[in-house]
Amino acid sequence: NRKWAGDISHIWTAEGWLYLAVVIDLFSRRVIGWVVSDRMKKDLAIRALDMAVRLRDPAPGCFFHSDRGNQYGSHDFQKKLLAH
Numbered sequence: 106n107r108k109w110a111g112d113i114s115h116i117w118t119a120e121g122w123l124y125l126a127v128v129i130d131l132f133s134r135r136v137i138g139w140v141v142s143d144r145m146k147k148d149l150a151i152r153a154l155d156m157a158v159r160l161r162d163p164a165p166g167c168f169f170h171s172d173r174g175n176q177y178g179s180h181d182f183q184k185k186l187l188a189h
Contacts (some may be wrong), residue, residue: 109157110169111150123143
């Protein structure tokens with residue numbers, strides 16, 4: 106619960122594209138938050154982070170790393186990070 110990473114990937118299915126947002130704990134390499142959606146919006150990243158926080162309850166100072174995508178750079182996502 107010291108360093109986490111997040112990313113979003115897209116998966117082709119018979120019904121079209123699905124987007125998967127994950128948060129992993131870098132020490133254990135376990136997925137601790139994940140969300141699937143048919144749209145890649147900022148709430149995808151926020152919901153994956155919320156799931157990880159609910160499951161792990163990180164201590165203050167937990168480090169989160171992601172790419173510089175719009176979802177992670179959004180005001181709402183940054184606000185959520187600061188709140189946690």
